[in-house]
Amino acid sequence: MLEAIVFWTLGAVAVAAGAAVFKVDSMARATYALAVSFVAVGLALLLVDLHYVGLVTVLMMVMEMAIMAVYMVMFMGMNPALMPMSMVHGRRTALVVSVGTFLLLAAGALLVPWPSRRDAPPVDVTAALGEALMGSKMLVMITVSPVMLATIVAGIVLAAPRTRYDRFGDDLRGHPADDPQPGGVGRR
Amino acid sequence: MPEPTVVEVSAAWAPPAALLLLTLAWAGACLDGLLGPAPGQGRVRALRRPLTETARLLRQPRRTLVGADVMLWRIGGAGLVLVALLMVAVVPLGRWTLADLSVGIVWFNALDVVVWALVWLAGWGPNAVHSLVGGYRFLAQALAYELPLMFALTSPAVAAGSLRVADVVAAQHTVWFVVWMPVAFVVYCLAVAGFSVWGPLSPAAGADIAGGVLSEASGPDRLLLLGGRYALLAAGAAFAVPLFLGGGAGPLLPGWAWVLVKTVLLLAALVAVRHRLPTLRPDRFVEVGWMVLLPLVLLQVLFVSVIVVGGS
Amino acid sequence: MGLSSWVAEQAVAGAHVLLVDVPGAWAVRVAAEQRVARRGWQLALSPADADVLMVCGRAGPQLVAAVDTVWEQLPGPRARVGAAGVDEVAAALDESARLLGDETHQCDDARERARSLVAEDGHDGHDGMEMSGPGGIALAGGDMDRDGLEMDVLHVPLGPVLPYWPAGLVLWGSLHGDVFEDVHLDVLDPAAMADPEPPAVSSDPAVHAARSCDEAAALLTLAGWGHAAVTARGLRDMLLAGAPADRCVPELDRLVSRVRRSRTLRWAVRGLGVVDEVLAREHGLPERVRGDVHDRLAGMLDRARALAAGQQPTERSCAHGEPTAVLDALPHLLHGVDIAAVRLVVGSFAVEYGGLSAEPARGASHA
Numbered sequence: 001m002l003e004a005i006v007f008w009t010l011g012a013v014a015v016a017a018g019a020a021v022f023k024v025d026s027m028a029r030a031t032y033a034l035a036v037s038f039v040a041v042g043l044a045l046l047l048v049d050l051h052y053v054g055l056v057t058v059l060m061m062v063m064e065m066a067i068m069a070v071y072m073v074m075f076m077g078m079n080p081a082l083m084p085m086s087m088v089h090g091r092r093t094a095l096v097v098s099v100g101t102f103l104l105l106a107a108g109a110l111l112v113p114w115p116s117r118r119d120a121p122p123v124d125v126t127a128a129l130g131e132a133l134m135g136s137k138m139l140v141m142i143t144v145s146p147v148m149l150a151t152i153v154a155g156i157v158l159a160a161p162r163t164r165y166d167r168f169g170d171d172l173r174g175h176p177a178d179d180p181q182p183g184g185v186g187r188r
Numbered sequence: 189m190p191e192p193t194v195v196e197v198s199a200a201w202a203p204p205a206a207l208l209l210l211t212l213a214w215a216g217a218c219l220d221g222l223l224g225p226a227p228g229q230g231r232v233r234a235l236r237r238p239l240t241e242t243a244r245l246l247r248q249p250r251r252t253l254v255g256a257d258v259m260l261w262r263i264g265g266a267g268l269v270l271v272a273l274l275m276v277a278v279v280p281l282g283r284w285t286l287a288d289l290s291v292g293i294v295w296f297n298a299l300d301v302v303v304w305a306l307v308w309l310a311g312w313g314p315n316a317v318h319s320l321v322g323g324y325r326f327l328a329q330a331l332a333y334e335l336p337l338m339f340a341l342t343s344p345a346v347a348a349g350s351l352r353v354a355d356v357v358a359a360q361h362t363v364w365f366v367v368w369m370p371v372a373f374v375v376y377c378l379a380v381a382g383f384s385v386w387g388p389l390s391p392a393a394g395a396d397i398a399g400g401v402l403s404e405a406s407g408p409d410r411l412l413l414l415g416g417r418y419a420l421l422a423a424g425a426a427f428a429v430p431l432f433l434g435g436g437a438g439p440l441l442p443g444w445a446w447v448l449v450k451t452v453l454l455l456a457a458l459v460a461v462r463h464r465l466p467t468l469r470p471d472r473f474v475e476v477g478w479m480v481l482l483p484l485v486l487l488q489v490l491f492v493s494v495i496v497v498g499g500s
Numbered sequence: 501m502g503l504s505s506w507v508a509e510q511a512v513a514g515a516h517v518l519l520v521d522v523p524g525a526w527a528v529r530v531a532a533e534q535r536v537a538r539r540g541w542q543l544a545l546s547p548a549d550a551d552v553l554m555v556c557g558r559a560g561p562q563l564v565a566a567v568d569t570v571w572e573q574l575p576g577p578r579a580r581v582g583a584a585g586v587d588e589v590a591a592a593l594d595e596s597a598r599l600l601g602d603e604t605h606q607c608d609d610a611r612e613r614a615r616s617l618v619a620e621d622g623h624d625g626h627d628g629m630e631m632s633g634p635g636g637i638a639l640a641g642g643d644m645d646r647d648g649l650e651m652d653v654l655h656v657p658l659g660p661v662l663p664y665w666p667a668g669l670v671l672w673g674s675l676h677g678d679v680f681e682d683v684h685l686d687v688l689d690p691a692a693m694a695d696p697e698p699p700a701v702s703s704d705p706a707v708h709a710a711r712s713c714d715e716a717a718a719l720l721t722l723a724g725w726g727h728a729a730v731t732a733r734g735l736r737d738m739l740l741a742g743a744p745a746d747r748c749v750p751e752l753d754r755l756v757s758r759v760r761r762s763r764t765l766r767w768a769v770r771g772l773g774v775v776d777e778v779l780a781r782e783h784g785l786p787e788r789v790r791g792d793v794h795d796r797l798a799g800m801l802d803r804a805r806a807l808a809a810g811q812q813p814t815e816r817s818c819a820h821g822e823p824t825a826v827l828d829a830l831p832h833l834l835h836g837v838d839i840a841a842v843r844l845v846v847g848s849f850a851v852e853y854g855g856l857s858a859e860p861a862r863g864a865s866h867a
Contacts (some may be wrong), residue, residue, distance in 0.1 A: 018363070019426065026257060028260055028309070028312050029256060029257070029259075029260065032260070032305065032309070035305065040257045049289050051289065051291045051294075052290075052294060053582070055291055055294040055295055055298050056298075057293060058298050059294065059297055059298035059301050062298070062301050062302050062304065062305050063301045063304065063334070065305060066301070066304040066305050066308055066330075067327075067331075069308055069312070070327055081477070126482060160648075161647070180646050180647065180836055181471050182472075182771055183471070183472060183474065183475030185475045185476060185479050186482065207733070224726070230540070233540040236510075236513070237514060239510055239514075239695050240510045240511065240513045240514025242510075243507045243508075243510035243511040243514070244510070244512075244514050244551065246507065246509040246511075246514070247508065247511045247577060248575045248576065248577070249576055249610075250575075250627070251573075251575050251577055251587055279630055307793045310827070313847070317654065317656055317675065317839070318546070318839075321678045321839055321840070324678065325840075336564055360588055388724070388764075390724070391724075391840070394722075394724055394839040394840065395545055395663070395664060395722050395724065396547045396722045396724070397723050397839060397840050397843070398548045398662060398663070399545040399548075400551060402545075402546075402548075402549070403546040403548060403549075404543065404548050405548060405742065406548045406549070406575040406744040407575060410548070410549075430549065455554075462726065463726025463727045463730075464724070464725075464726075464727055465724075465725065466720075466723045466725040466764055466765045466769075467723060467724025467725075467768065467769050468768060469840070469841075471838070472561060472768065473765065
């Protein structure tokens, strides 16, 4: 009973906060309304005993929204959301698609004949979930994340306006690097 | 390995726990007044500083500025104390804890990430130059210490084979983790100073930006911001005890007394560091965090993992 | 009621004071700082933090206008006092304590402010401003910053009422994010600077040494090193109180070696505000100014030590060159520097921008 109340409350909060992202007229409020929505979803995961997944979702989403504050608010010159300007493009199409997707997924969640539980849930639900999702490919999954991080870093290096030649000179021997705001380690 | 006996008490104990945390925060503030940068003032006056400061701030009204986002500003300020209270909910006081979560370490980690959001909101809210710069300086610095902190929290979890705080305490029955995970402990303490906007990691509230995040807050908002810093320090110190300092282990005194003693000692050490080092500027600290701290902590986790796998 | 008056008493016992530094009235400001510390009060970092606004010295008209603006930003309960000379400091602070504790006065003040706010609001019209953001302020325009990113540009003044900031100096710049471009410096009430008969300069080396210690203490506070700043301030007080050289000089030696040896400080401020040979020659800056913020800080403390050991001051208390030369050179140094570093760089030049006052009395700390 209590679980049902909590679930429905979290669901309502998630949907309402998600809708609020488009209603508020400030980038900061939009960012954190999105954060609230994600946090509600993360907390809902706690209800199915997926404690680790739920908390990590909350952690990641809040960190992402904080970093979004750096990009969205700081780098978007002339924050359009501060003006009474509509942030929505192709309004009718978007509404149709989003409502349609929501109804489809809701119908799936409610009408699909889910199998009923046979035994008690495993002691370590997170481990069981991990096994079921990743199974024998666990090592691959673990190496994927540092590879992704390396890709992101490489992308930034490629995209940055100051190249290695700007920083170290034409023969790449300048030592230390010529940066307008040098980092703390002072290395080459 | 002895069975981790941690009893989860009812939620009715939450207010006394909150009171205990606030008392520790108050004690931290008193100590800061004693050790602070005005030694000629006399001890009694220095110890009274939290009281006079609270009284002064309660008499002040709140300020608002043109175009300020008041709701976000208040959330940012008030949230710090709330986060500190939630952090200590998983710390076992001897045998009792408010919440025996199976993922207590992740809970703490999630809460210290919420501090990112709160401090930034406290900087964004007032729509003022110095506060906004303070908020962004905090984010830059947090990006530097957060990943090392996450790995520093992973070390005890790997050694104990569990994310549950009680299991981590039980795994220290032979030797405390601080002995063979010193790097993780030092990085953890650094991160506690970081998310409490404290001492060498307080550029977000530094004098070189006229107080930064604190520059436009007055009255109850300011009280919550300042109190929140001390509360976060106390909560961070309290969490270090089960994680690195053996929980309630120790001769003579009962478990809960040892937890309090260790918390107070670590809190005192953190408070004492405040004025002894210059501020580590975030644009320089970012490189140190990623190029120095992160590899060191990763090596530490590797070392711990090797020992755990080799020993099992 | 007993409780509210007890709370008021506690509040007044821990008041925060925002000192307004008037050019030429350095001795008054120092006396005020000492008095504030003696009372157990604190110095405020910003108007929101302050209960008492104290003007140290006789302020010129432009500075008074700035002070009026700052006065409006203090939350209540507040008190505004002024001390034209060192001997008036104690009385001014006592008066401020009395005003802070006076409930009727503060209630009247609060009511007066609320009324004037309502009157202002009535005149505001937000219609027709399509480009306006929150509060009716126009949104910032964008421009390329130092790193080639398009950032919003904000025109920001720093000073004149700003703790640990040179007296009477106003810095106008455009902030791209938190990085300054196009810096332009102004000195308020410039008549004092163009004074054909500059006021008598103190010839007492101890006062000059105290002044150097004070400037070093301000820079150390900006760098966040509280303990070293406290030591420097203590030395300043000792020198002003007339302590003998054989006590001051060893202490100064200790402080100098501490600052020089501190790797953290050097790491934090390394490479900021570097004055190289070209810049120095171009603006006629002396040799002492060469180097970065850390070098100049060490230079300030070395100078204090030399003066305390008895060396006579060779020129006006400007340790780092003529004010006009420094004012010319600063915009070049501050181009592309972030706002916190600007504070450090400006604070590293020990220059009096407004002219020195009459000789400050030795033993002034007993006031």
